Structures are given as C-alpha cells and as structure tokens.
Amino acid sequence: MALSKDEILAGLAELVNEETGIAAESVLLEKSFTDDLDIDSISMMTIVVNAEEKFDVKIPDDVVTSLKTVGDAVNFIVAAQA
C-alpha cells in the first residue's frame, strides 16, 4: 500500500535526523537540502540509500541531483511508489 505524502515526509525527516542530527521538525517541504539543512553530498547519498530501502523505491543518481528541496524528494517518492 502506497504511503501518503505526510507519511513519506515524516519517514524522510526521520532518516535526515538519524544521519545528521537535524531535528525532524525542521525537515519541512520547502527546505533545501544543501542551502537550508546544510547536508553534504555524502550524507545526501546516505539518506538516498536509506530512503530507497525504507520506501522500496529506486532513486537514480541523475535524479538525486535534481532533488533540491525536501518537497522535491517527497514528490519523487510519492510518484515512484505509484
């Protein structure tokens, strides 16, 4: 069963928190991974690998670079689940 957008946001926030220590509450849709959350590329890739496992989706490397904001990632995962 596909997860809702809110559930995916919550799950992604949990992964970001685990990897970086950033409070899950501050992982909001409009936040940029690099500019707002200050997540480096190696942490970003760790989050991607863990997100693929958690949500059972594939996030190709060329897509990763286009996921600028948390919202971009949530939208991609929502679509990829369908």
Added chain:
Amino acid sequence: MAKKIVITGIGASTPLGGDVRSTWEALLAGESGTHALTHPWIEEYSLPVTFAAEAKVRPEEILARPEAKRLDPSSQFALISALEAWADAGSPDVEPERLGVDYATGIGGLWTLLDAWDTLREKGPRRVLPMTVPMLMPNAAAAAISMKFHARAFARTVASACASSVESIASAYEHLQIGAADVVIAGGTESAIHPITLAAFSSMQALSKRNDDPEHASRPYSIDRDGFVMGEGAATLILETEEHALARGAHIYAELAGTSVTADSYHITAPDPEGWGASRAMRQALEQAGATAEQVTHINAHATSTPVGDVAEYKAILAVFGDRTGSIPVSATKASTGHLLGGTGALEAIFTTLAIQDRLAPPTINLTEKDPETPLLVSSDAQPLGEGPQVALCNSFGFGGHNAVAVIRDYAA
C-alpha cells in the same frame, strides 16, 4: 642538541575502564577485563574461543549520533580517548599548523568493512553506504582526531600490528625533534573482536582457549599460559616539546626520553627466538635517552601470554640487562587488559607513565606458577619502585617482526 619531549595529557578507553583513572585503579586492584562473550555470533559460528576483553566504554553515550555514525568503532574509541587526553592536557592553546597527529591501528575499520560486505551480499551494491571507505580506511582515526582538534601540521598513521602504537609514539617523538610540530596527539586504537579475528587467530594457535575460565586466560609468564586474549580499545598521549609545555604552564607527567623502532626480518609471525631485534630496540631507545641499562627501574613488557613470545622477550631483556634482569620490577599488564593490538602500546606507555608517577609497578595477575624459563621480577601484587630517579621501558612487538620501545622517565627541568 636534542629537545626534551614531555607527556602532558593521557586518555584511554579500555577493557578495565572508560577512562585512565578507572583503568589504572582497576589495574592496581588486580582486576581482569576479560569475560565470556554473549554475542549471538559466538554460537552461530561455533567459535573455538568464546571470550575477550571488551572496552568498557559506550561511544553512543559520549559522541553525538551523527558523528558516531560516520566512525568505525575503532575510530570512536580513538576519538573518545583523545578527547580525554586533550582535556587532561588542559586543552592546549596551539597554532593548528603546529599541532600534529601520529595515530596507529593494527587492522583498521574491520567492522565497517565486513558489515558492508554483508550488506552487499544480502541487499546488493546500491545499499552499500557512501561512508564505507572513509570509515574503514586505516587512517580514519588519525583523520577524525585531526578534524576534531584542528591539527593541521600533519595527521599520520602507523600500522605495525601490535607494535603500532609505541611506533606512533616514536613517530611523534621524531616529529617533535625535527620541529614538525610543537604538540602531537599520539596513540593507537583497535576494535577487532569479531568472529573473523577470533577464528583466524585461533587457527594460528595464537589465542588462549581457556573458555571455561576467561578471567584467568591471559597469564603472561605463567608456566601454563596458552596464548593471548583479544582485547579492544584505544589510548592517547599528548606529547609536546618541553619549551611549549613550560610556556603554557602545563602539568608534566613525565619525559618521553627516547624511542626506537627495529625490524627482525626473521618470520612473519614468530619473534626472533633470541630476541635480537627486540634487544637492539631497547638498547637504541636507551641510547637516544642518554640513559644506561643500569639506570632502568621498571619495564612494562609486551608479554602477550603466548608460550613462545614471552620467552623471546625474556631473552631480549636478559641480553640488555644481564645480571640485573631478575631485580628490575616488570609488569605484564595484558594479564588484566587483554591484548588491544594497535591500541596496546599506547595504553602500556600510559601505564609506564603512571607507574613512574606513583612509584608503583602494576600487578601481573594470574601468575599461579611462574615459568622457570622467564625468571623476571614479576608479581601478582603491585611492586614499589622506590623513591630514586625512575627510568622505565615500554616494549611493544608485532607480527611482521616489528619492535618498538619507548623510554619514559621522571621529568626534571
């Protein structure tokens, strides 16, 4: 003119305690850090050895989670002991370009490598985490310490198996002598209590198999010793030039008076049976210290509790000290701590430093019947070192025929 190099900070994460103080107290109390292992993998693989000396420190309670997640357990131990040593040294105010790191490991990020291998086999390449290589590389601990304390002079890694961390102290000594830094964070670490190492060291008949009595398994110089006990942990010393230490009013524990590193070129695992390489290292280290064998008051022996190794080291000591051999208090502290591989030499250098400070050679536990082939002055009780000037040796030898010796003595301005 050689500079005087001094020890101004110490830190340790060991099977006896989470810091230097608790470790030293447990050592003097004659405790053993060795216990039966309860991990499910002991039964899963029917391992021939079911005990080890695990570090009494919980990195997840000390390091922030994101930081800990990026470090192999070996680097976590290293960083925790370095934080203690740095604070103990009074958090020296030193230019980043004048602060160096010489750190050691015997094996490196073993857990990270093997966990990643399991992930690859079970879940495929996409699940192998991006931090895998920077976590498993042997220089990871040196790099983590360099980043933590802004050490920019250099961050170098020594790997010479069980001689590694006295060798890293020797490197630090040399770096300070040539003026490459004013302060060096030196030490070594290991986290390799893993089914693969227990299986592999057992295969080579190197480990004690006293499964029914783990606390008494590590018994250097006992006639019935049957191998070493795997330990884990890290130890760190802050070394600096006397000039720098005095200028900042630092507390000085002792002087690192000389070091030496030699190679046996004999056999990949067995020590030279006559201990020539080891005795040469002891003589050279004393020479560098400007000290004589007659002045030596204490030896912290490598003494891993293997049948062959303890005898070879005895012969090496005999070659250097002759008639005095039986009258110098010797401590074989691996009886209590187990063998920390790449962390062991730095830990024993700390024990040597504290022995000088407290005028007390720590006990060698589990000595039931002394081996007549190693007639050294060892005791299951702490031995007083007397009130006179102290000159002590710390020996570390490793697979590959590596011999490393440090001379530590009272600091006198």
